[in-house]
Amino acid sequence: xxxxxxxxxxxxxxxxxxxxxxxxxxxxxxxxxxxxxxxxxxxxxxxxxxxxxxxxxxxxxxxxxxxxxxxxxxxxxxxxxxxxxxxxxxxxxxxxxxxxxxxxxxxxxxxxxxxxxxxxxxxxxxxxxxxxxxxxx
Amino acid sequence: xxxxxxxxxxxxxxxxxxxxxxxxxxxxxxxxxxxxxxxxxxxxxxxxxxxxxxxxxxxxxxxxxxxxxxxxxxxxxxxxxxxxxxxxxxxxxxxxxxxxxxxxxxxxxxxxxxxxxxxxxxxxxxxxxxxxxxxxx
Numbered sequence: 001x002x003x004x005x006x007x008x009x010x011x012x013x014x015x016x017x018x019x020x021x022x023x024x025x026x027x028x029x030x031x032x033x034x035x036x037x038x039x040x041x042x043x044x045x046x047x048x049x050x051x052x053x054x055x056x057x058x059x060x061x062x063x064x065x066x067x068x069x070x071x072x073x074x075x076x077x078x079x080x081x082x083x084x085x086x087x088x089x090x091x092x093x094x095x096x097x098x099x100x101x102x103x104x105x106x107x108x109x110x111x112x113x114x115x116x117x118x119x120x121x122x123x124x125x126x127x128x129x130x131x132x133x134x135x136x137x
Numbered sequence: 138x139x140x141x142x143x144x145x146x147x148x149x150x151x152x153x154x155x156x157x158x159x160x161x162x163x164x165x166x167x168x169x170x171x172x173x174x175x176x177x178x179x180x181x182x183x184x185x186x187x188x189x190x191x192x193x194x195x196x197x198x199x200x201x202x203x204x205x206x207x208x209x210x211x212x213x214x215x216x217x218x219x220x221x222x223x224x225x226x227x228x229x230x231x232x233x234x235x236x237x238x239x240x241x242x243x244x245x246x247x248x249x250x251x252x253x254x255x256x257x258x259x260x261x262x263x264x265x266x267x268x269x270x271x272x273x274x
Contacts, residue, residue: 007232041147076253083262091253115225124142125157
C-alpha cells in the first residue's frame with residue numbers, strides 16, 4: 001500500500017491501522033453562541049446547527065435597531081489532528097455581493113474564537129479588514 | 138450620494154472614500170520563525186513583496202530538512218476600514234492530496250497562524266486545524 005503523502009510531521013497518523021473513512025463530528029460546535037462583548041461592532045450572535053452531518057452557520061451582524069441577519073451557509077469543519085474525530089474549528093464563506101467575508105473559527109476552552117477576513121467589492125474605498133470576536137454559549 | 142452597504146457596524150468607516158483601497162503589506166514582510174523549535178507543523182515563513190504583490194513561502198517540519206512548500210500569493214487585510222496598514226493575511230496551498238488554508242494575523246509583534254487542512258486522498262486522515270506562533274529575527 002502506498003505511504004500517505006505529507007507536507008509536515010503533523011500530517012502523519014499515529015494509528016497502526018488507518019481509518020477507512022475520515023469523519024469529523026461537529027456536535028461540540030452546535031448551538032447558539034453569543035458575543036462576550038455586548039457592544040461589539042462585529043458579529044453579535046451565531047447559530048450553528050448540524051444538518052445531515054454538515055455544520056451550518058447563521059450569523060448576525062451588529063446593527064441598530066436590529067442585528068443584520070446574514071442568513072445560513074455551509075461550513076467546513078476541522079478536528080484538532082488527523083486522528084481526532086471531534087470538530088474544534090470551522091471555515092465559512094459569506095458572499096454579500098458588495099463584500100465577501102471568510103470566517104475562520106476555533107473552539108478554545110468552550111470559547112468560540114471567530115476571525116473574519118473581509119473584502120469589499122463595491123469600490124467604496126474601504127480596505128480589506130480583519131476582525132475578531134469571541135463567543136460563549 | 139449612495140449610502141454604504143454594510144453587514145455590521147464595523148463595516149462603516151469614519152471617513153468616506155471611493156475607488157479601490159490598498160492595504161500596505163509592509164508590516165508583515167520578513168522571515169518568521171516558529172516559537173516552538175520542536176513544532177510538527179510549520180517551522181518558518183518567508184513573507185515578501187514582488188512587483189507589489191504579497192507572497193508567502195512556508196516550510197513544513199520534516200526532520201533536519203524542512204519541507205519547502207513553495208511560494209503562493211497572499212491576500213492582506215488591515216485592522217479596520219479606517220486603516221491601510223496590513224496586519225493579517227490569508228493564503229492557500231493546493232498540494233493535490235491536501236488543501237491548506239492559512240489564516241494569519243499579527244498581534245504585538247507575534248504572528249498567529251491558523252491552518253485549516255483538508256485531505257483529498259482517501260487516506261482516512263481527518264481534516265484538521267492547528268494554531269502556531271511566529272517571531273521575527
